[in-house]
Amino acid sequence: MLLSGILRCLISACVLLVLWLPAQAAEVRTLTLSPEEDRYNLGPQLVYLEEPTGKLSFYDILFERDIPFWQQVRDTTPNLGYSQNVFWFAIDLENPEYAPLEWLIEVGYPVLDELDVYITQGEHLLHQYKLGDRVVFNARPWVHRNFVVPIQMEALSTLRVYFRVRTGTSVQLPVELWNPSAFDAYTQQVTLINGVYYGFMIVMAIYNLFLFLSVRQVRYLLYVGFICGFSLFQFTMQGFAFQHLWPENVWLNEIALPLGLGATLFFMAQFIRNFLQLKKHEPLGNTLFHLGSLLAAAFMVASPFAEYHTLIVGLIVLALPLNAGALIYGLKRSLSGDRAAQYFTLAWFASFVGAILLSLSKLDILPRNGITEHSLQLGTALEVVLISFALGEYINMQRRAREAARRQTLHFEQLARKAQAEALEAEREYSSKLEEQVEERTSALKEAMEKLEEANRRLERQSHIDELTGVYNRRFFNQRYDMEFRRAQRQHEPLSIIMIDIDHFKRLNDTYGHLFGDQCLQAVALVLKGCNHRPADTVARYGGEEFVVLLPNTPREGARVVAERIRQEVAKIRVRNGQEEVSMTVSLGVATVTPDATMTPARLLDKADSALYLAKESGRNQVQTAA
Numbered sequence: 185m186l187l188s189g190i191l192r193c194l195i196s197a198c199v200l201l202v203l204w205l206p207a208q209a210a211e212v213r214t215l216t217l218s219p220e221e222d223r224y225n226l227g228p229q230l231v232y233l234e235e236p237t238g239k240l241s242f243y244d245i246l247f248e249r250d251i252p253f254w255q256q257v258r259d260t261t262p263n264l265g266y267s268q269n270v271f272w273f274a275i276d277l278e279n280p281e282y283a284p285l286e287w288l289i290e291v292g293y294p295v296l297d298e299l300d301v302y303i304t305q306g307e308h309l310l311h312q313y314k315l316g317d318r319v320v321f322n323a324r325p326w327v328h329r330n331f332v333v334p335i336q337m338e339a340l341s342t343l344r345v346y347f348r349v350r351t352g353t354s355v356q357l358p359v360e361l362w363n364p365s366a367f368d369a370y371t372q373q374v375t376l377i378n379g380v381y382y383g384f385m386i387v388m389a390i391y392n393l394f395l396f397l398s399v400r401q402v403r404y405l406l407y408v409g410f411i412c413g414f415s416l417f418q419f420t421m422q423g424f425a426f427q428h429l430w431p432e433n434v435w436l437n438e439i440a441l442p443l444g445l446g447a448t449l450f451f452m453a454q455f456i457r458n459f460l461q462l463k464k465h466e467p468l469g470n471t472l473f474h475l476g477s478l479l480a481a482a483f484m485v486a487s488p489f490a491e492y493h494t495l496i497v498g499l500i501v502l503a504l505p506l507n508a509g510a511l512i513y514g515l516k517r518s519l520s521g522d523r524a525a526q527y528f529t530l531a532w533f534a535s536f537v538g539a540i541l542l543s544l545s546k547l548d549i550l551p552r553n554g555i556t557e558h559s560l561q562l563g564t565a566l567e568v569v570l571i572s573f574a575l576g577e578y579i580n581m582q583r584r585a586r587e588a589a590r591r592q593t594l595h596f597e598q599l600a601r602k603a604q605a606e607a608l609e610a611e612r613e614y615s616s617k618l619e620e621q622v623e624e625r626t627s628a629l630k631e632a633m634e635k636l637e638e639a640n641r642r643l644e645r646q647s648h649i650d651e652l653t654g655v656y657n658r659r660f661f662n663q664r665y666d667m668e669f670r671r672a673q674r675q676h677e678p679l680s681i682i683m684i685d686i687d688h689f690k691r692l693n694d695t696y697g698h699l700f701g702d703q704c705l706q707a708v709a710l711v712l713k714g715c716n717h718r719p720a721d722t723v724a725r726y727g728g729e730e731f732v733v734l735l736p737n738t739p740r741e742g743a744r745v746v747a748e749r750i751r752q753e754v755a756k757i758r759v760r761n762g763q764e765e766v767s768m769t770v771s772l773g774v775a776t777v778t779p780d781a782t783m784t785p786a787r788l789l790d791k792a793d794s795a796l797y798l799a800k801e802s803g804r805n806q807v808q809t810a811a
Contacts, residue, residue, distance in 0.1 A: 210256040212344065214276040215361075217337070219285060222366035226275055226289075226359045230257040230347075235270040238350065242302055245272055245346060246309070264355040266497055271355055273347040279337040288367050289345065291315075291331040292358040294423030295441060297492070300348040301333050305341065316351075317438065321431035328371065329423030334364075352493035353441075378422065381561045385415045388568045406455040411568060413447030418564075420444055439487040442495040446484035449503055453477035456510050460517050460525055469513045476506050511536065531570030535563045650725040652702055653709035661724035661732060668720075668736045669785045672778065680743035680776040681788055682733040683796040684712070684750065687769045687804040689729035696761050703759050704768055705729065711753045715746060732792075740776035740809060747772040747807045755805070769805035771796060776810075 210231045215224065231254040245251060254274065264271060279285050291299060299315040315324060315331045326332035337343060349355060362370070389411040396404035419425045420440040430436045453473045457463065462470035483490075483499055510532050517525035648660040656664070665681075672679040686692075686708060693701035705725075712723045712731055722734040733750070735743050751772055758765040773796025777788050791810040799808035 210254045212254060212274045212276055213256075214278050214342065216278045216280055217285060217287070217361070219281060219283075219363075222363040223370075224361040225260065226361055227257060227259065227261045227357070230262060230273045230275050230357070230359070231255060232257055232262060232264075232271055232273045234264070234267075235272065238270040240270070240272075242300075242309075242312075242346065242348070245274075245348075246302075246304065246307065262355075262357040262359075266353070266493065267355055268350070268352065268493055271349045271357075273349065273357055273359075274344060276342055276344050277335070277337065277361070278342045279339065282339045284339055285337045286364060287335045287337065288326070288362040288364055289333050289335055290328075290360050290362055290367065291347070292360065293356045294330050294426065295351070295353050295421060296331070296349060296356075297351040297353070297438075298349065299331055300346075301331075302346040302348070303333075303335060304344045304346065310343070311335075317426060318434050320434060321426050327427075329427045332367075335361075352491070353496055377561070378424065381565060382415060382419065382424075384565055385411055385568065388572060389415075392572065403455060403458040406451050406458055407571060409451035410448060410455050413444055413449075413451050414564065416440065417444030417448050418561075438492060442492070442499060443484055443487045445496075445499045445503070446480045446487065449480035449499065449506055450477050450484065452510070453480065453506055456506075456513070459528060460513055460522075462513060465517065465520075466513055469509065472509060473506070476502060476509075507532070507536070527570050531567040534570060535567040537563055650709075653705050653725050655709045655713060655731070656722060656724040658724060658726055661722060661726065661734065664722050664724075665734055665789075666785055668722075668734060669779060669788070672736065673781060673783075676778060677737045678739045678776055678778045679788065680735040680738040680740065680774065681792040682735070682743060682747045682750070683726070683773040683775075683792040684708075684731040684733065685771050685796055685800065686729040687771055687800075692766065692768070696766065700759065700761050700766075701729075704766075707757050707759055708754055708768070708770065711757065712750060715750050715753060738776070740774065743774045743776055744807060744809055747774050751805065751807055771799040771804045772807045773797070773799055774807060774809045 212231050213229045215226065215229045217224070233252045233254050235252070240251060243249075257273075262273065277287075289301065295317055297316050297318050301311075301313040301315065302309060303311040311333075313325055313333045315333075324331070326334060335343065335345070347357060347359070349357060389408050392404045392408045392411070396402075396408065416425070419429075420437070425440055426437045430440075453476045457470055457473045457477075460466070460469075462473060479502055480499070483495055483502070487495060511529065514525055514529035514532055518529045648656055650657040668679060671677070686704060689701065689704065692704060708731065709723070709725065712733060716723055716733060716735075718735075720736045724732050724734070726732040733746065735746065738746075751770055754768060754770045757768055759768065760766075773792050773794065775788055775792035775795055777783065777791070779788070795808040795810040799806050802808065
């Protein structure tokens with residue numbers, strides 16, 4: 185019971201202490217300065233009060249008329265979060281020396297919207313400086329990216345400095361007191377470091393832009409956009425943009441920060457989607473990052489119109505899940521064995537570590553030195569290098585894939601060539617066999633064609649040649665006569681016909697037999713062929729013992745000479761019949777015309793036949809010529 189009573193008393197005392205502490209008014213603290221020191225961090229020495237109405241004037245604060253209690257700053261750097269209220273800070277500076285001192289007050293947060301600095305001695309206002317990023321840069325008392333005001337301290341004097349802050353960004357007041365020479369040296373060092381940093385970022389942006397122009401893959405262009413957006417955000421955040429790019433343009437300076445941060449998040453989300461191939465491997469993550477990029481783009485579009493405080497808070501809230509998602513999905517892809525994703529995850533982790541180190545140094549957990557002060561730049565620079573390695577590894581992966589594909593293609597090509605060679609060999613063997621077969625078939629075909637030609641010749645002879653006598657038959661004569669008659673009509677040339685009949689052939693046939701008669705016909709045909717030497721002349725058996733001779737382009741006298749020669753040669757024939765030799769005679773009728781268009785072929789034949797009849801009637805063995 186006693187123990188429980190004591191415990192209840194202790195708990196009650198603690199509660200009363202917690203309730204009592206914030207209500208106690210803090211006194212403005214005094215910082216005693218020494219010329220031996222180059223730099224003072226004023227943050228832990230500050231007291232502050234929050235004014236929600238924003239109606240108190242400087243003199244209300246100076247004379248402490250109806251003001252809230254001053255409260256002690258509990259951090260190395262005052263950080264009161266996002267608030268649009270007015271905050272007042274105060275500190276006393278004491279010069280214990282017998283000589284005047286000159287110092288510089290630096291507020292190292294150049295994105296504060298309104299910053300008024302009042303330097304007082306007792307109840308007298310010595311200097312007032314109206315600063316902030318809503319005041320043109322050239323109105324500053326000291327040309328510097330941060331807010332810097334000079335302060336002159338007489339010997340053995342104490343000055344009070346008031347800071348009035350109102351901003352749409354986080355309410356921070358990283359304020360330091362500098363020896364001017366030390367401040368100049370520090371500024372040169374920081375400027376050099378930042379120059380190297382931003383030069384490096386520009387080089388990497390150009391490098392990746394050339395990679396994009398070379399390989400035409402959108403991820404490189406997205407990464408260029410990310411580098412440029414982040415560099416613009418950092419350049420604005422550190423005050424360099426206001427100092428060097430648009431010192432007279434307050435409006436542009438105000439929208440540059442949300443615009444740069446929005447561009448950073450937009451290109452970051454799109455780059456992560458593309459680089460980690462979330463659409464293929466992580467559909468949900470792909471959708472989330474796509475929505476995040478659309479929100480970032482919406483914030484960018486709204487930058488000239490929306491309230492600055494809303495934009496900044498919204499973008500910071502959006503940045504947290506996007507960065508966390510980048511680490512989560514990068515780690516998942518890394519564990520799957522994706523080497524490019526491993527570089528990516530390491531790069532993002534390096535940037536994350538840089539931000540953590542900077543935050544810990546601001547909270548005075550880590551010492552403030554060159555590494556912690558510039559840890560964010562170092563982390564982001566390392567991130568850019570590692571991401572470039574990741575992009576390079578991606579190119580190497582593609583190159584290895586192309587090389588593997590090339591080797592596989594070469595292997596398939598070798599197989600194809602081998603198969604082609606085998607096919608060609610088989611084709612050659614087949615062609616050789618085929619050639620032999622074709623040659624055999626060709627030889628057989630040639631032999632068959634020769635036989636066919638011979639058969640055709642025999643058939644032609646059978647159709648055009650009289651089989652007994654060996655001269656043309658009447659069918660061939662009719663065709664040839666019709667052709668020569670028309671030609672003579674066209675060319676107006678003489679055409680002659682000799683009709684020949686063996687005298688007393690029936691008596692010879694009856695007396696000596698048909699075989700003897702056939703011998704007589706053959707003997708006469710032989711004489712007829714011997715008496716005609718021109719290729720155009722035609723000898724034909726006209727029927728029975730009658731023959732006909734066609735003489736193109738031959739006048740009557742020439743035809744009669746041929747007929748007489750035939751008669752004489754036939755008269756010389758002796759056909760043997762056993763021991764007996766039998767002679768023969770022939771009667772011949774000659775007709776010649778130069779046909780005109782009105783004459784018919786039958787007319788010439790009739791005239792020749794009439795002349796033959798006349799020769800028979802006149803005693804046979806003679807030549808008669810038609811008139």
